[in-house]
Amino acid sequence: MNIVLLSGGYTERDVSLMSSKEVKNSLLRIGHKVTEIDIIDNEFLNYPLNKFDLVFNGLHGGIGENGVIQSICELKNIPYTGSPVLASAIAMNKVMAKKIFNSMNITIANSVVSNFNDIKINEPIERPFVIKPIDGGSSIGVHIIYENTNLNEIKLDNERFIVESYIEGKEIAVAVLQNKVLGMIEIKYDEAFYDYQSKYKSNNNKYIIPKDLNISHKRLLESYALSAHTSLDCKGVTRADFIVPYEESNKPILLEINTLPGLTKHSLVPKIAQNNDLDFDNLISKIIEDAFI
Structure with a gap:
């Protein structure tokens, strides 16, 4: 397949470049032809996309994640990875997303x-x-x-x-792939919270399969993540971020859903996939498959 890979951009640029490096290597291993475009130079708008079979969206934040790039792809009638226009726009706006999650009886923070x-x-x-x-x-x-x-x-x-x-508790991420729960992971870190430095610069974090969750919390995490994904009509892979309060009588709290989660060596979704017997190349292949469904 002839694929154009979007990378870089203005927002969350470093993360996008790290993700795109891993994605490009994977696409080449799988056997695809890859052309990488850094949209910081605006060439994407004038690029002859009709010569490609697919846009792989390796951007994070900004126009890459808020529906703009998705709109351009739809106007140019080319398949693209990730969620469609409206799902991307709503998920990026945390206020709008919270309103929808609340209407779905998903527990959110005040x-x-x-x-x-x-x-x-x-x-x-x-x-x-x-x-x-x-x-x-x-x-x-x-x-x-x-x-x-x-x-x-x-x-x-x-x-x-x-x-x-601010609610103290376990931080757990749940990945949904092709409208099915892929798995979950708990993040333990040394910093005050799981910030940019912890996510992409630290080697001291621990990522564990949350085996000590009670069955009620586990089921709610899976249910909430899948409901958040489907209620926004997301596609491909999403990552829902939760706090599970230390008080077991309290329900897990959904913080947000990410429609273009990181695909770096440090990122959570590849770790979740690996923990569930899905290697990186097969993860990328499934993300591509969903672009054509």
Whole structure:
């Protein structure tokens, strides 16, 4: 198959380049012909896509994940990997996604939307809480506000953010592939939270199969992840990120769904796949298969 691989871009660029390197090597091993385009130079808009069989979307965040690239592919009538336009746009907007998840009876954290100046004047949620961008990824721009945190020392633009209750518990990611739960993984790390540095720079993280979950939590994690995937009409592979509170009587809490999860050596989805007897090349092949369904 003749495939164009989109990489780089402006947002989450480093992660995209790392993912695309692994994807390109895999595509070549499988036997595909690959042309890689870094969309930072805008050549993608003028590129003769009709000579390709497929666009493999190796971008993260921004126009690669919010429905723009997906719209261009549909206008040019070329198959592409990942979720369609509307699913991508909604999943990228955490406020809209939360509304849909709530309507599906998926447990989510208490949250409000506010600009940063208003947060400093009148904290809308009891501490500790989390400030996160409405449409960010890779934990970029996320801040945990503890009891002793001085908000005036945090440098953020006065734009709108999600302010969300901070909940302590196990961090678990669940992957859904081709509308089926692929598996889950628990993340243990040394930093205050699983931020960009922890995700892509640290070698001290531990990724384990969560064997000590009670059966109720395990079933809810699988059910919530699959419901989030299907309610948005996602395709390919998605990763749903959860907090499982230490208090076992509380339900798992869905934080967000990622429609273009990382495919780097450090990324969670390849680890989940490997733990479930699916090697990287077969994972990539299944992502491609779903683009034609």
